[in-house]
Amino acid sequence: MKKLWHGVEKILGIYRWHPKIALRYLPVVEKIKALGSTSSIVEVGSGGLGIAPYLKRQVVGVDLSFPPPLHPLLTPVLGSATDLPFAARAFDIVVSLDMIEHIPPKLRERGIFEMLRVGKTLVCLGMPCGREAQLQDKQLEQEYKIKRGEGFDFLSEHLEYGLPTKQEILSAIEGSARKLNLQIEVETIGNLNLSWRLWLMRGWLAQNFLVNLFFRKFLLLGIPAFRRLNQPPTYRQLFFVKIQR
Numbered sequence: 001m002k003k004l005w006h007g008v009e010k011i012l013g014i015y016r017w018h019p020k021i022a023l024r025y026l027p028v029v030e031k032i033k034a035l036g037s038t039s040s041i042v043e044v045g046s047g048g049l050g051i052a053p054y055l056k057r058q059v060v061g062v063d064l065s066f067p068p069p070l071h072p073l074l075t076p077v078l079g080s081a082t083d084l085p086f087a088a089r090a091f092d093i094v095v096s097l098d099m100i101e102h103i104p105p106k107l108r109e110r111g112i113f114e115m116l117r118v119g120k121t122l123v124c125l126g127m128p129c130g131r132e133a134q135l136q137d138k139q140l141e142q143e144y145k146i147k148r149g150e151g152f153d154f155l156s157e158h159l160e161y162g163l164p165t166k167q168e169i170l171s172a173i174e175g176s177a178r179k180l181n182l183q184i185e186v187e188t189i190g191n192l193n194l195s196w197r198l199w200l201m202r203g204w205l206a207q208n209f210l211v212n213l214f215f216r217k218f219l220l221l222g223i224p225a226f227r228r229l230n231q232p233p234t235y236r237q238l239f240f241v242k243i244q245r
Helices: 002-012 019-033 105-118 131-148 153-161 166-180 194-205 209-216 218-228
Strands: 041-044 059-063 074-078 091-097 119-128 183-193 234-244
Touching (some): 019 119, 019 183, 019 234, 041 105, 105 119, 105 166, 119 166, 183 194, 194 218, 209 218
Parallel strands (some): 041 059
């Protein structure tokens, strides 16, 4: 059954897509495609899939481990976000989404510094930000524990380390740019309305097969509508850092 479904996904051009994750990546995909098809790309904190299913181009992925599945367009490189194993300006584009919040607060600016160091043209950062996002994660962690009898690692780390504010990330970007003597322009975009995100996450938490299938696969058809309904307050902030050299 799984092989059949993956075959259908490939025919439709949505192989390994997930609605909630697609909503995270597609605004970044649009920015990257606007720069042309020859740019080299690295994703920090990619896991085994990352942006590759949505960009449909070769991507170097950096992470501490790569549990399966591993996307065929992703080249895995073991490494830490705070000490990237690349030379300065090694990649035209650096991407990192929903990773910084999993680093202890005192190391977050170091991670952002490293991504600006290895980027040449554009650094795309994204992470949940602010008090409302933090409160929603706390609510979902409690619901997960009730349904599953244990915490969920990603949400638990959000609560343990605390989510950054938009201003904290902007300050880290600007401070890192000064240290690297870079001239930058920063564009910020809110991503994923909090109410819609709560609904999508509750569907993901469901243990009923049909409900799970609906939220993981059939809702892919609703992505254009979800993107149009992206009003604040949003769960995530996207930061597009254009490097001027």
